[in-house]
Amino acid sequence: MGQDPSAPAAETGFEEIAIPWLDDVARFSRHLTKDPADAEGLLQETFLRALRGWHTFTPGTECRRWLFTICRNTFIQGLQSRKPVAYDAPELEALAAAAVHAGAVSSGMGDIFSRIDLGDAIKCGLDKLPEAFREAVVLVDLEGMSYEGSAQVLGVPVGTIRSRLFRGRRLLQELLLAHAQDAGLAANRSFGPLKEGT
Amino acid sequence: MNEDATMGKMLSCDKVMRQLWDYLDEELTPERMSAIAAHLSGCNRCFPQYDFERAFLRAVRSVREENPPPAQQRERVMAALRANGLP
Ligand SMILES: [Zn+2]
Numbered sequence A: 001m002g003q004d005p006s007a008p009a010a011e012t013g014f015e016e017i018a019i020p021w022l023d024d025v026a027r028f029s030r031h032l033t034k035d036p037a038d039a040e041g042l043l044q045e046t047f048l049r050a051l052r053g054w055h056t057f058t059p060g061t062e063c064r065r066w067l068f069t070i071c072r073n074t075f076i077q078g079l080q081s082r083k084p085v086a087y088d089a090p091e092l093e094a095l096a097a098a099a100v101h102a103g104a105v106s107s108g109m110g111d112i113f114s115r116i117d118l119g120d121a122i123k124c125g126l127d128k129l130p131e132a133f134r135e136a137v138v139l140v141d142l143e144g145m146s147y148e149g150s151a152q153v154l155g156v157p158v159g160t161i162r163s164r165l166f167r168g169r170r171l172l173q174e175l176l177l178a179h180a181q182d183a184g185l186a187a188n189r190s191f192g193p194l195k196e197g198t
Numbered sequence B: 001m002n003e004d005a006t007m008g009k010m011l012s013c014d015k016v017m018r019q020l021w022d023y024l025d026e027e028l029t030p031e032r033m034s035a036i037a038a039h040l041s042g043c044n045r046c047f048p049q050y051d052f053e054r055a056f057l058r059a060v061r062s063v064r065e066e067n068p069p070p071a072q073q074r075e076r077v078m079a080a081l082r083a084n085g086l087p
Helices: A014-033 A036-052 A063-077 A090-106 A119-128 A131-142 A147-154 A158-182 B013-018 B020-024 B030-041 B046-065 B071-083
Strands: none
Touching (some): A014 A131, A014 B071, A036 A063, A063 A147, A090 B013, A090 B020, A119 B046, A131 B046, A158 B020, B013 B030, B020 B030, B020 B046, B030 B046
């Protein structure tokens, strides 16, 4: 901020280091905003801020993490308010995952994720997750970030990331299992192989 | 923590369940990773859940690739950046 835009030296390396992450930031923007037009606005604003603040980037550190942080902060600033979310300690969330699995097994869906392509349902389910959980799932599961890296992007302790991630995964699984159940995708049904449209 | 030292069978199922996500995310120490791996390979209670969660994570990851950003978007962003001082 406040940097003289006519100083060309400051932009050195921006095109080589920051621009290659454009697609990644675009994807992250889409997950945050859930709207293509808003996502492009956020993407553009993120890169404009990154360009203005390029002198604050520490060479040799992970540029994608830095860009995601700017993107996320820009997004938060544009929100009127953020709904607080409830979540439990990571260990309780981890144990709750066992209950989801048990439920899936008892309804004949123990192998649902390897048996059926749930791609569209996953995309849809991600958008339904409360924001705080979606952010954690997107960063760790889609973007492959570490707990530490995600914690840095979201500005929260690692323990909070674990809680939100585990809760987010569980909520997503519950949505997917409900979807699969409704769509008649459960196996082990007493009347034999399922048929569509029954 | 002696329990971390390759004694996979000494880990309780409860402890493995509590760290299953951390294990799948490879966020544990190498000792803990191998202890849990050893437990999972010999435990009929934990393995099915591990298999279920692993398939879930794979399915979620696969969504990322199917979602490329529009081609013209990059050009619009680059134009905005050049208008704002990018050489
Ligand atoms: Zn076990």
